[in-house]
Amino acid sequence: MSTESKTTGWISPIFARFPMLRKALKNSGWIFGCGVLSNITAFVASVMAARYLDVTEIGAIGYAASIVAMLRIFVSLGIDEVACREISQEPDSSPQVITSSMAIRLTAAAITIPAIVAFALFMTPQAIEGRAYILVIMSLGLFGVPFSSASIHYASHLRSAVPQRINATLAILYMAMVAIGVQQRLSTGYFVSLIAAQQALGGLIVYWIYRSNEITDARWSLVRKTAKSLLHDSWPQTLSGFGILIQAYSDQIMLGEMKGLDSVAQYSVALKMTTVMTFAPLAILASFLPSLSRRFKSDQNSFWIGFHQANRLASILCVAIVTIVYFIGAKLVLLTFGDQYSGAAVLLSVMSMRIFLTCLGIIRGSFLVNANILQYSMLTVLIGTVLNILLNLKFIPSHAEFGAVYASLISFLVTTVIVDLLFSKTRQAMLIAMRGWAFPFLNYENQVFRI
Structure with a gap:
């Protein structure tokens, strides 16, 4: 018997018993494979651009990208997770959910994009004075956000191969055009x-x-009802997302205003x-x-087991990556981007x-x-956002880029971990998550190296 036959004979019963596992692994494979390709090509393109353009120009692009990224939430409106939850729990609702999401986002885009353009032209930030066109052009990319609602359908059905290949x-x-x-x-x-x-x-x-391959017919009476439901459930997520994006990107904006585009x-x-x-x-x-969403609705204990396993897996992956960064990260930056980015x-x-x-925040969000x-969630993000801005004001003048990093790390730690431990409804989840991160060799029943 060949090695391949032995392997197939051993694995097939597992996949037959757990079909969702097979589907999830296949979906992960597409996300991972296409994502690796996308990240590598985008990274190569960024290296070529960084080596060709002046450091100040790269800073201006990063500054404008930060503004657009923060305001993107007002086009996407935090609908993705709520919509994915609805479709995962009720697969037949997909046409109504996708159509509703797109209608909401088209309306939001019609307001947000002109507002960014007006801001760039008439209230140009001091850091990019003379380069306002960069912010104007980058805002036009938000036009694709409403149409990306279709990706929710594929994600909730574990068919991410379609948007990932695109x-x-x-x-x-993009890499070829940059070259x-x-x-x-x-x-x-x-x-x-x-x-x-x-x-x-x-x-x-x-x-x-x-539109070409799926059932997309939606009853407009249900679309209106679904749209109201999505907005009702997602508005806290919208404000939370905006706060998270402020935490993630305000550093570059404040750096640009306080230390210049080279620091950015x-x-x-x-x-x-x-x-x-x-x-x-x-x-x-x-x-x-998506599997966690289904577990939460059907079996709470099964959800907690899956939640704990996700945190265990994240712990192992993150430790491995950060260890690599510690030993060779600086050399990689100098080798790829050049000495001007020391x-x-x-x-x-x-x-x-x-x-x-x-990674902890993604699992917590589920x-x-x-x-x-x-x-x-909105309240915790509000706390973290205010803290992040205050810490940036304190640390950036004396520590420049490092001050911005310190501010973001402290604010994210407060938002993601500390406040959850203080709140009764989230304390159990955070304690389970922390146990998964601290002791990844123990499973939910505290058995060593057992799935």
Whole structure:
């Protein structure tokens, strides 16, 4: 008997007994594979642009990208997790949920995008004075957000291969176009336009495929009802998301205003490296979140077991990644981006601690959505946001980029962990999560190395 036959004979009964496991692993494979390709190509493109453009121009792009990223939540409106929960629990509701999400977001985009353009043209921030066109162009990429609602359908049905392949293809094209721009010595506006085009096309193409291949007929009476329900459940998530984005991106905006665009460039390069390294655990965890939603509705004990397992897995992955960053992260920055980003090389080792908090926050968010205590989430984020701004004001003048990192780490720790331990409705979840992170070799019943 061949090795392959033995392996198949051993694995097949497991997949036959747990079909959702097989589907989740396949979904994870697509997310991970396409995500790796997308991240590698995007990273290579960013390296080419960083080596070609002036450091100040890179800082201006990072500054504008931070503003757009923060305001993106007012187009997406935090609907994704709530919509995914609804479809995971009621698969037949997909046409109503997707159509409702898109209608809500189209309305929001019609307000948000012109507001950003008006802000860029008439109230130009001092840090990008003379470069307001960068903010205008990047805001146009938000046009794809309403159409990306179709991705919720594929994510909730564990069919993420569709949007992931589209994103990977666009990432490859983006890298090729950046290479052409570098070779032809094109202007900064060209590179900014590529960023906006990639973001817009991603949503448009996913929606076109969804309309072509899926059942999309929705009753408008149900759409209106669903839209009201989504807005009712997601508004705390919208405000929470905005607060989280302020925590994540206000550092670069405040750095630009207080220390200049060169500091923003160093910070954004270190953040880019951290984001690339955070992808692997997030891609793996993403496929288990719909399963947690189903478990929460059907069997609470099963949910807690899955919740604990997700935190155990995240702990192992994050420790491995941060260890690699500690030993070779600085060398990787200098090797790829060049000596002009030596500040980012030093900054990376500290910023990599965000990987732990990001992964913990994703799993924690799954519990908050399923337990429908999103108003509490909004409160915790508000606390973290105010704290982050105050800490930035304190640390950036004396510690520059490092001060911004210290502020974000402390504020995320308070938002994600400390406040949850103080609140009775979330204390159990956080204690289970912390046990998974601290003792990944123990399962939910405290058995060693047992799944």
